[in-house]
Amino acid sequence: MKDPVCGMSAKKEIAYEYKDQKFCFCSELCRDEFKKFPEQYLNQRDIFIPLGEKQERKIAYFSMEVGIESHIPTYSGGLGVLAGDTIRSCADLKVPMVVVTLLYEKGYFYQKLDTLGNQKEMPVQWYPEDFITPLTNRVSVRIENRTVFIRALQYEVIGITGHRVPVIFLDTNLEENSEYDRGLNDYLYGGDLKYRFAQEIILGIGGLRMLHDLGHSKIRKYHMNEGHASLLTLELLRMRRTEDETIWKFDEVRNLCVFTTHTPVPAGHDQFSYDLVKGVLGDYMPFDIMKMLGGEERLNLTLLALNLSKYINGVAKKHGEVSKSMFPGYSIDSITNGVHSNTWTCDSFKELYSKYISGWRNDSFSLRYALSIPKIEIWQAHMKAKKILIDYINKEANAGFHYDVFTIGFARRATLYKRADMIFSDVNRLKTISQEVGNIQFVFAGKAHPQDLPGKELIKRIFSSIRQLKGQVKIIYLENYDIDMGKMLTSGVDLWLNTPQRPNEASGTSGMKAAHNGVPSFSVLDGWWVEGHIEGRTGWSLA
Secondary structure: OEOOOOOOEOEEEEEEEEOOEEEEEOOHHHHHHHHHOHHHHHOOOOOOOOHHHHHHOEEEEEEOOOOOOOOOOOOOOHHHHHHHHHHHHHHHOOOOEEEEEEOOOOOOOEEEEOOOOOEEEEOOOOOHHHOOEEEEEEEEEEEOOEEEEEEEEEEEEEOOOOOEEEEEEEEOOOOOOOHHHHOOOOOOOOOOHHHHHHHHHHHHHHHHHHHHHOOOOOEEEEEEEOHHHOHHHHHHHHHOOOOOOOOOOHHHHHHHEEEEOOOOOHHHOOEEEHHHHHHHHOOOOOHHHHHHHHOOOEEEHHHHHHHOOOEEEEOOHHHHHHHHHHOOOOOOEEOOOOOOHHHHOOHHHHHHHHHHOOOOOOOHHHHHHHHHOOHHHHHHHHHHHHHHHHHHHHHHHOOOOOOOOEEEEEEOOOOHHHOOOHHHOOHHHHHHHHHHHOOEEEEEEOOOOOOOHHHHHHHHHHHHHHHHOOOOOEEEEEOOOOHHHHHHHHHHOOEEEEOOOOOOOOOOOHHHHHHHOOOOEEEEOOOOHHHHOOEOOOEEEEO
């Protein structure tokens, strides 16, 4: 049963009879609203856009982080890199889209590791206006009862078809703002909960206002890439409740919104106490409405997005199942993540594909014909990529890696459930294996979040294993993992290793990048690998 006021799941025990018909509601709030204006709520209809208008209307894609280029440090890892691949794919396909994100003046962080594996975080030194064009538009939001002004900068992603997708970066580093407010978008995922909530106000509420100010008024769908942007749903509600209207147009907002959830771990979903919300957001929205949509105890931004989105998806078949168990009662589909083939294929394999598969850049599905490429040419292309990686490792770390030694790669966010140190759980067995096969060499990379102390300890444990195996197994941990290094690693190693603790890997895409370059995976059956794994063909499963 659906609540006739808000469209959420109704409870049988909260009911009201009107014109000899029984209606059920999600809460007493909605029941009381219905009693006031029953006919208006019963006359609500979903808003459908006529077919003739579809091509004129854009998709607005909101993401807290976007990974476009290594020299634009507005991403931390998988979520941002996926956003970048989505944007590039839309540019190739001529999808009418505009992207909204934040400009991080000091990036995520620049990683330095000492000889023991202690991670030191430093601000990224970059000059945004060298790469992104400032615009004159200004909008504002209210944060802690202060007016915070926001400017926009624009970067254009150009597809292979010549189609352009504008990426709008939001920035509060303006003279009109206080010193604190000027730094609100200094760091990605930095600061305390108040800082994070303020950033999400800028992204969701400020981003929507900026789109309108820039003239992007014909938006067909608002796509929230994770829950960070879900405050835009409240702004859409406010925009549709004018002084002379008496009802909340929940269905109209819901029909405009699409939500992709990426996190199978409950702790990964942003939640804020209502005391903090009240202190930062003020009287922006009645709290009974926020509690109905975002949770009674705390404002859960994932729950807010779930309740005000027409379509919801996870990022792999398995993740869709996990999300349904986390949020029972919601219709959650699954669309398995992908990667942008032209971006993540190394030069030697690009040459090979262009020789045998005409038009592969325009049609990734045609890469299935790679099965017919002579194996010797695949090996030659792989060895070219491997030489580039080994040369880089030896130059940067003086590691003494060899071209002809079996090389295993592991690179991703350094956090406990990824279990980067699992390969060292039995050091003596690893020594024996290395001796039997004629040596193995390992390359690791990945950043731990500055506040993730267990993740930092994980890096230190890997460094301890490096010292323990010195002279017997060569292991290197590369600093400051980024997009460029990711491409070099996934194309240059002989085997891609992935050891997440099931079912915590929502999707993962690094193995897909490796596959584009002829590199098989050795991975736990979780995330996308459940679908991509064919034992002994695409790689091997890890128990």
